[in-house]
Amino acid sequence: xxxxxxxxxxxxxxxxxxxxxxxxxxxxxxxxxxxxxxxxxxxxxxxxxxxxxxxxxxxxxxxxxxxxxxxxxxxxxxxxxxxxxxxxxxxxxxxxxxxxxxxxxxxxxxxxxxxxxxxxxxxxxxxxxxxxxxxxxxxxxxxxxxxxxxxxxxxxxxxxxxxxxxxxxxxxxxxxxxxxxxxxxxxxxxxxxxxxxxxxxxxxxxxxxxxxxxxxxxxxxxxxxxxxxxxxxxxxxxxxx
Numbered sequence: 001x002x003x004x005x006x007x008x009x010x011x012x013x014x015x016x017x018x019x020x021x022x023x024x025x026x027x028x029x030x031x032x033x034x035x036x037x038x039x040x041x042x043x044x045x046x047x048x049x050x051x052x053x054x055x056x057x058x059x060x061x062x063x064x065x066x067x068x069x070x071x072x073x074x075x076x077x078x079x080x081x082x083x084x085x086x087x088x089x090x091x092x093x094x095x096x097x098x099x100x101x102x103x104x105x106x107x108x109x110x111x112x113x114x115x116x117x118x119x120x121x122x123x124x125x126x127x128x129x130x131x132x133x134x135x136x137x138x139x140x141x142x143x144x145x146x147x148x149x150x151x152x153x154x155x156x157x158x159x160x161x162x163x164x165x166x167x168x169x170x171x172x173x174x175x176x177x178x179x180x181x182x183x184x185x186x187x188x189x190x191x192x193x194x195x196x197x198x199x200x201x202x203x204x205x206x207x208x209x210x211x212x213x214x215x216x217x218x219x220x221x222x223x224x225x226x227x228x229x230x231x232x233x234x235x236x237x238x239x240x241x
Contacts, residue, residue, distance in 0.1 A: 058184040058240065059240065062106060063105055065101070066237060072096060072117075072119045083223065085224045086204075087161065090124065091123065098232065100117035109136045111134040113131070116128070117232075125156040130150055130176065132149035144180070145180060145181065152172075173200075178195065182236075195231070198229065198230035199229060201226075203225050
């Protein structure tokens with residue numbers, strides 16, 4: 001007895017395309033679409049924020065001027081004395097206040113310029129005029145430095161108590177080494193502190209007592225010379241351009 005296979009053949013060929021399609025889709029890794037319309041996420045825009053411009057630590061530092069004030073100690077005969085350069089009644093060691101000013105030019109870490117100081121003591125004044133050379137370490141707003149200077153020194157008012165003091169003068173030279181630091185409060189204004197050590201060498205020429213009516217101190221007819229040490233501490237304000 002022979003079975004009729006025509007209905008089975010029709011069913012196989014009718015269902016084959018659907019099954020083949022599912023097989024191809026599975027092998028390709030396709031994911032059937034989700035129900036409902038597809039939605040594409042809009043790309044997010046990143047807003048770039050420009051960094052704020054940093055304020056410069058200091059401005060153009062090519063020319064500078066500064067004013068200073070502080071206290072100064074001077075020992076006229078600390079190192080050696082060959083007769084006093086001041087009257088014997090005057091003190092060799094003294095402490096007083098001083099004012100000073102300096103200006104100059106700077107190039108990178110090097111500075112050079114004149115430096116003037118006037119110190120006031122009980123029985124005399126001491127003023128110096130020097131040429132200073134400085135070595136600076138720019139560290140942003142903070143700038144430490146080392147200065148070496150030397151020049152002329154002179155005593156004033158030292159012989160005012162004598163009756164005739166027209167030909168009496170004590171003067172010489174000095175050498176100084178200073179260490180300090182400046183802080184740039186603004187781009188052009190600095191506030192600084194410094195300490196320095198000084199070596200003073202002064203000379204006083206003797207006078208001819210026979211030609212002087214008022215001098216009665218025979219000690220002054222001989223030349224006088226002394227070498228001493230000094231120390232200063234100062235605060236300073238500076239302008240830089």
